Amino acid sequence: MNGKPKNDxxxxxxLADALVEDIMNASDEEIMNELKDEGDDLAQSAAxxxxxxxKAAIVxxxxxxxxxxxxxxxxxxxxxAILKLDxxxxxxxxxxxxxxxxxxxxxxxRKGDVLSDEDVRGIxxxxxxxxxxxxxxxxxx
Amino acid sequence: MAPxxxxxxxxxxxPAEAAAAIRTLTDVGWVRLRKIARAFxxxxxxxxxxxxxxxxxxxxxxxxxxxxxxxxxxFLADVMRSIASDWAxxxxxxxxxxxxxxxxxxxxxxxxxxxxxPDQEEQLIEAEEAARLRQRVIDLFADDVEAQVMVExxxxxxxxxxxxxxxxxxxxxxxxxxxxxxxxxxxxxxAGWKP
Numbered sequence: 001m002n003g004k005p006k007n008d009x010x011x012x013x014x015l016a017d018a019l020v021e022d023i024m025n026a027s028d029e030e031i032m033n034e035l036k037d038e039g040d041d042l043a044q045s046a047a048x049x050x051x052x053x054x055k056a057a058i059v060x061x062x063x064x065x066x067x068x069x070x071x072x073x074x075x076x077x078x079x080x081a082i083l084k085l086d087x088x089x090x091x092x093x094x095x096x097x098x099x100x101x102x103x104x105x106x107x108x109x110r111k112g113d114v115l116s117d118e119d120v121r122g123i124x125x126x127x128x129x130x131x132x133x134x135x136x137x138x139x140x141x
Numbered sequence: 142m143a144p145x146x147x148x149x150x151x152x153x154x155x156p157a158e159a160a161a162a163i164r165t166l167t168d169v170g171w172v173r174l175r176k177i178a179r180a181f182x183x184x185x186x187x188x189x190x191x192x193x194x195x196x197x198x199x200x201x202x203x204x205x206x207x208x209x210x211x212x213x214x215x216f217l218a219d220v221m222r223s224i225a226s227d228w229a230x231x232x233x234x235x236x237x238x239x240x241x242x243x244x245x246x247x248x249x250x251x252x253x254x255x256x257x258x259p260d261q262e263e264q265l266i267e268a269e270e271a272a273r274l275r276q277r278v279i280d281l282f283a284d285d286v287e288a289q290v291m292v293e294x295x296x297x298x299x300x301x302x303x304x305x306x307x308x309x310x311x312x313x314x315x316x317x318x319x320x321x322x323x324x325x326x327x328x329x330x331x332a333g334w335k336p
Contacts, residue, residue, distance in 0.1 A: 004298040008271035009229040011296035012183050012334065013222065015278065018295045019180040019323045020218050026320075028169040034324065035172060046168035049175045052194045053163055060156075060201035 078128060085124075087117040094120055097127065153206035154213075160201055162213040170214060177218045180323070181225040182333025183274075189333040196220040229271075274334055281329060288322050291315075 005011040026034075035042055115123070154162065166174070178193035196217050199205045207216040275296065282288040287308055294304045305315045326334070 005296065008268070008275045009183065009226075011275055011298075012271065012278070013181075013226060013229075014298060015292060015295050016180045016183065016225070017222070018300075018319060019326065020177050020222075022316075022319050022323050023173055023176045023180065024215065024218070025316075026173075028167075031169050031172055031176070034327075038327070042168050042172065045175065046171035049171040049193070052190055053197050056194045056197035057160065057201055060198050063202060 079125060085121075087120065090117070090124055091115075091120050094123060151209075153208055156201050156203040156206075159207050159213065159216075162207070163197065163200070163217070166213070173214055174217060176327070177214070178221055179327065179331070179333050181218075181221045183225050183229060183271075192221050192224060192333070193217075195224055199224070278326070278334070281325060282322070285321075287318055288325075291318055292322060 005014050023031075032042055035045060174193060175189065178189035178196075182189040182192050196205075199220055200207065200217065205216075205220050207213060279289060279292060282292055287310060291304065291308050291310075294307050299307060305312070308315060308318070310318060
């Protein structure tokens with residue numbers, strides 16, 4: 001830690017650093033003895049801290065769930081937008097995309113004429129997912 | 142990559158690996174973590190438990206990643222320090238910090254953050270509180286000149302040999318005095334330092 005602390009809070013943090021260094025250097029036995037001196041029980045104290053971790057894990061999982069729900073909602077919205085596109089126009093756009101990059105889309109080009117509307121929408125969704133085209137089916141600039 | 146071949150390990154633990162490392166701490170490890178949280182709990186509205194819980198959440202969410210060669214307790218200590226420092230700096234922008242409530246379901250509306258406009262009066266109060274706390278900590282060792290010199294030296298940014306030379310203590314006595322200071326502060330501020 002370099003430099004002179006700029007204010008009282010920084011000064012207190014420096015002191016906390018020294019205290020933490022001491023905690024890290026203390027042996028397990030020393031920590032247990034301290035706890036005993038303070039009238040605390042090792043198992044109970046550890047359990048109380050572990051409970052904080054369990055709570056943190058629940059909150060973190062809840063956050064992940066919310067993120068996942070938001071991603072699903074965004075994906076559904078995109079699918080609905082693509083579903084609303086006219087099948088003839090979507091097929092035409094797909095042809096144009098393939099024509100622009102025939103090597104990349106050889107397989108799709110070969111199957112182009114036998115694809116169902118659903119297949120075509122699926123390909124468009126994939127291309128949107130890959131960021132190659134916009135939701136309205138137009139190629140990205 | 143050939144089938145069945147493991148992905149190359151990154152230099153940092155994944156959130157799941159960090160969670161596993163925390164979950165398997167010994168009882169003493171958990172206690173050590175709580176003591177560290179107590180040392181860093183400087184911000185007025187937050188206590189040691191808030192700080193520790195927040196540090197663990199950031200780790201589990203992957204917002205902070207533990208390098209593989211760093212002890213998980215040391216890593217969480219660094220995260221707590223960073224959070225404590227941020228809270229102290231940003232109090233005027235985020236005046237209220239407390240543990241996230243666990244009640245309710247995932248469809249509950251997000252927590253409404255408090256007013257975040259800078260408030261000069263609050264900044265002044267904050268600065269006064271820190272100054273008062275600093276003075277109380279120094280006064281706590283009024284009867285022990287060596288401890289007081291050490292506390293003031295540390296707070297002034299001194300460390301290592303320079304600090305030890307100022308106190309006039311040998312290595313063992315210095316370590317013992319630092320321990321004594323910590324234990325005295327622990328007794329005085331059991332839930333974190335309060336002005």
